[in-house]
Amino acid sequence: MDADEGLVALGFTEVEARVYCELLKGSPATGYRLAQALGKAPPSIYQALASLEHKGAVLVEEGEPRSFRPVPPDEVLAALQRGFETRSREAADALRKLHAPAQDDRxxxxxxxxxxxxxxxxxxxxxxxxxxxxxxxxxxxxxxxxxxxxxxxxxxxxxxxxxxxxxxxxxxxxxxxxxxxxxxxxxxxxxxxxxxxxxxxxxxxxxxxxxxxxxxxxxxxxxxxxxxxxxxxxxxxxxxxxxxxxxxxxxxxxxxxxxxxxxxxxxxxxxxxxxxx
Known part of the structure; x- marks a missing residue:
């Protein structure tokens, strides 16, 4: 499994994963430079960057143009783990309320x-x-x-x-x-x-x-x-x-x-x- 696939398995979209990995290779970078490097349309790159910012995976330097820097992988993975544990507990609580176990002898x-x-x-x-x-x-x-x-x-x-x-x-x-x-x-x-x-x-x-x-x-x-x-x-x-x-x-x-x-x-x-x- 390569880095892109690993991030997709953790909930990143394919474009988000490629953008984050590209930033790890060299940053800071503008959205325009990332679009050129990845061969993607700028709107899809900016959409991915906005999502990565929301996930806490990139830092944004305001300016003209704006530039982006990746949050270190260990911090990103730790945040993903904490989020997963929280969502798991919430899902478990909701599912337990629905589950009414009954013996069926099958x-x-x-x-x-x-x-x-x-x-x-x-x-x-x-x-x-x-x-x-x-x-x-x-x-x-x-x-x-x-x-x-x-x-x-x-x-x-x-x-x-x-x-x-x-x-x-x-x-x-x-x-x-x-x-x-x-x-x-x-x-x-x-x-x-x-x-x-x-x-x-x-x-x-x-x-x-x-x-x-x-x-x-x-x-x-x-x-x-x-x-x-x-x-x-x-x-x-x-x-x-x-x-x-x-x-x-x-x-x-x-x-x-x-x-x-x-x-x-x-x-x-x-x-x-x-x-x-």
Whole structure:
């Protein structure tokens, strides 16, 4: 990407970008000289200069004729960043007022890595009690910071990893078949189950940069099944000394996460068993 394209990507018009870059090469300059250098009609150049002045990207020296000097790129980019952050906050506030989330129990397909990862981050950030995961190294490395943040909020977290067991403030259980699975599995696995009320299952490309297949659902029934299966696998592969604790903290019936409570109602204390699914 050259300088012109970079500025266009940040919201400049093509003429604005070319004018600003021309000023960086040599200034001060008059509108007439810029029109000659760029082979553009003077009215379009003066219109671009007026817009650049409004954006805070050029300084104007009054005189006859007027001359223009570029604001240093670092200052321009910092101003653009602040403007973007302000507009993003305003847009987020307006969009939140429109959004009325409702559980619909459907299964949705996700098509891009960015979409998968943003959904994963949102799920982790929205966890209220429990989170289970099955993560190959690329997605684990990407999501580790938000998992740590969730753990710091008191979320109970446990899951399977396929590399050396990392030192984390939550339970990471290394799959005993990690080497075989990483060699034979057709991609990088990403599975998240949050509060037994929503789940994300994705098969990424081996380097984690593409999506082969990915689905998300907030079906409470399916999320409970995913939670039960993943919890059992984590406990099965955990050290024997940790299994009883994990049964209490992560088994579906034993821990009664929010999704299960919504599905069947809060179980009575007599119905809980530490060794249940």
């Amino acid at each position: 299964i949705y397909h996700l098509k891009s890595t960015a979409q998968v990862m943003e959904r994963a981050r949102a799920m982790i950030a929205g966890a209220t009690e429990q989170l289970l995961f099955d993560l190959f190294p690329p997605p684990f490395d990407t999501l580790a910071p938000v998992l740590i943040q969730a753990s710091a909020r008191g979320i109970s977290i446990a899951g399977l990893v396929y590399d050396d067991t990392p030192k984390m403030p939550f339970d990471c259980v290394r799959s005993p078949d990690a080497a075989f699975v990483r060699e034979r599995w057709p991609g990088a696995q990403l599975t998240l189950v949050v509060d037994a009320r929503e789940f994300l299952v994705a098969l990424l490309t081996p380097d984690g940069t593409g999506v082969k297949q990915a689905i998300w659902s907030d079906s409470g029934y399916l999320a409970c099944l995913q939670h039960s299966g993943l919890s059992a696998e984590v406990r099965l592969n955990a050290p024997p000394s940790a299994r009883a604790r994990l049964a209490r903290s992560s088994s579906l019936i034993g821990s009664s996460p929010p999704g299960l409570r919504l599905l069947v109602g809060k179980p009575s204390s007599s119905s809980k068993r530490g060794d249940t699914p």
